Amino acid sequence: MGMNLGSSSGSNGDPDVVVDVNTTPLIDVMLVLLVMLIITIPIQTHAVKLDMPSADQPPNDAPPPPAVDLEIDFDGTVLWNGTPMDRGTLDANFRREGEAGDNQSEFHIRPNKLVEYKYVAAVLASAQRHGVTKIGLVGNEQFMQ
Structure with missing residues (x-):
């Protein structure tokens, strides 16, 4: 802290009034708020939730059904194992496979x-x-370029 001893602005000898804002309490409050914010932010976990099969299920010895190759041509034509399909037939085949449940x-x-x-x-x-x-x-390798 300093004292203003010398210069007086008025003729009556009163010292100049300092009108600067005291920022020390403001900085203290801001630091406290910053610390509180850092403490209250929850720690983010980068975890992926997976539904893993349980160990008590018996193994399925039945062979899986053959895989279906669906090719979608440049004009939107859908080929089911090489056979062209329209939307109605495709929906009927999907419905049949969906009803198979786990054996689809x-x-x-x-x-x-x-x-x-x-x-x-x-x-x-x-x-x-x-x-x-x-x-x-x-066939995603064709899109890598």
């Missing part, structure tokens, strides 16, 4: 590099709507 076939979807996404999305939505859960996209 795996679906390997191979979209053409030039196909529009709406055709692929329509096939995936149809499969999901009918309860098909074993779906995989294959």
Whole structure:
């Protein structure tokens, strides 16, 4: 702290009034708030929740059904194991596979590099709507360039 001894602005000899804001309490309050914020932020865990099979289930000795190759051509044509399908037949096949439950076939979807996404999305939505859960996209290496 300092004293103002010399210069007086008025003729009556009163010292100048200092009108600066004392920021020390403001900084103290801000530091306390910062520490409280750091303490109260929950620690984020980067965990992926997986539904793992339980160990008490008996192993399934039945051979799995053969995988179904679904190719989606550049114009939206869907080929089921090489056979062209229309939307109605595709939905009927998905419905049949969805009703199979745990014994449903795996679906390997191979979209053409030039196909529009709406055709692929329509096939995936149809499969999901009918309860098909074993779906995989294959041939992704063609999209890496």
